[in-house]
Amino acid sequence: MSQKVIAGITVDVNEEGYMTDPFQWTKEIAMEIAKGEDIELTDMHLAVCEFLRDKQEQDESITIRSVGNSGITDIKGFYKLFPGAPMKKAAKIAGIPKPASCV
Amino acid sequence: MIKEEHPLKKVCIICAKGTIEDVYASLVMANGAVMEGIETKIFFTFFGLDALTKKFMNKLKTGTVGNPAMRMPGGLPFPTLLGTIPGVEAGVSAMMRSQMEKLDIPPVSEFLEMIEAGGGEIYACKLAMDMFKLKESDLYDGVKGILTIGEFYERCGGLQTQIIFT
Numbered sequence: 001m002s003q004k005v006i007a008g009i010t011v012d013v014n015e016e017g018y019m020t021d022p023f024q025w026t027k028e029i030a031m032e033i034a035k036g037e038d039i040e041l042t043d044m045h046l047a048v049c050e051f052l053r054d055k056q057e058q059d060e061s062i063t064i065r066s067v068g069n070s071g072i073t074d075i076k077g078f079y080k081l082f083p084g085a086p087m088k089k090a091a092k093i094a095g096i097p098k099p100a101s102c103v
Numbered sequence: 104m105i106k107e108e109h110p111l112k113k114v115c116i117i118c119a120k121g122t123i124e125d126v127y128a129s130l131v132m133a134n135g136a137v138m139e140g141i142e143t144k145i146f147f148t149f150f151g152l153d154a155l156t157k158k159f160m161n162k163l164k165t166g167t168v169g170n171p172a173m174r175m176p177g178g179l180p181f182p183t184l185l186g187t188i189p190g191v192e193a194g195v196s197a198m199m200r201s202q203m204e205k206l207d208i209p210p211v212s213e214f215l216e217m218i219e220a221g222g223g224e225i226y227a228c229k230l231a232m233d234m235f236k237l238k239e240s241d242l243y244d245g246v247k248g249i250l251t252i253g254e255f256y257e258r259c260g261g262l263q264t265q266i267i268f269t
Contacts, residue, residue, distance in 0.1 A: 061206070061207060063207040064134075064138060064217060064221075065207050065209055065213075065217065066207060068217070068220075074220070075216075075217050075220040075221065076220040076221075079220060079221045079222065083140075084140035085138060085139050085140040086138065086221075087138055088138075088139075101207075102131055102135055103131065103134060103135075103206070103207060103208050103209075
């Protein structure tokens with residue numbers, strides 16, 4: 001485990017850059033990580049991040065289907081918000097571990 | 104020596120069987136690739152076409168005979184003879200589907216929609232369609248095309264591409 005300064009705050013990250021302590025997360029950190037992924041964060045992005053953080057906190061499995069059923073966006077929209085690898089990018093920006101689900 | 108990494112850019116999956124486990128193996132691999140941002144194409148042929156046929160897609164079965172890895176709940180062996188009793192196959196298949204639902208694995212039609220939503224492409228095999236006397240109208244709407252294997256290969260070109268046969 002290593003530490004990294006993001007948006008002026010020192011946070012714990014793993015070797016892939018995922019934050020390991022969700023309590024260190026702030027919206028400013030999210031903005032900064034998103035910039036590194038070429039994403040300009042909107043309220044919609046943040047709503048997805050909050051949704052993922054809730055799921056993580058409740059120890060529920062995080063799947064692309066659950067995001068599609070979240071009422072925030074559909075799956076197509078999710079791919080548009082976080083182009084390329086949506087689940088991984090969204091998790092990274094939301095400050096939660098890389099999702100361990102295959103779906 | 105430095106080992107160079109060449110991440111996958113394209114995954115082409117051929118699904119030729121129609122049991123729950125064969126179709127889902129293909130769908131999970133395809134959806135997994137889409138989720139990683141990898142260009143993805145799946146080609147359904149022979150009995151795999153059941154996964155695209157509106158009438159059967161959400162009613163796939165798992166074979167209950169001749170499968171030594173099949174076990175009773177609790178781990179006791181599942182005798183092949185038991186699998187021949189009417190209703191057993193349906194029961195086992197319903198159980199498989201409910202177990203998958205618990206893991207948030209969707210029914211086939213919804214799974215295909217998820218793959219499409221992420222930009223994955225779904226194709227049906229022309230030869231198998233002719234063989235099974237299937238028409239385009241029998242297939243799920245999201246099918247992007249009915250192709251010969253040659254036409255599918257044309258779409259499988261490029262470096263860092265893998266073709267996977269299940």
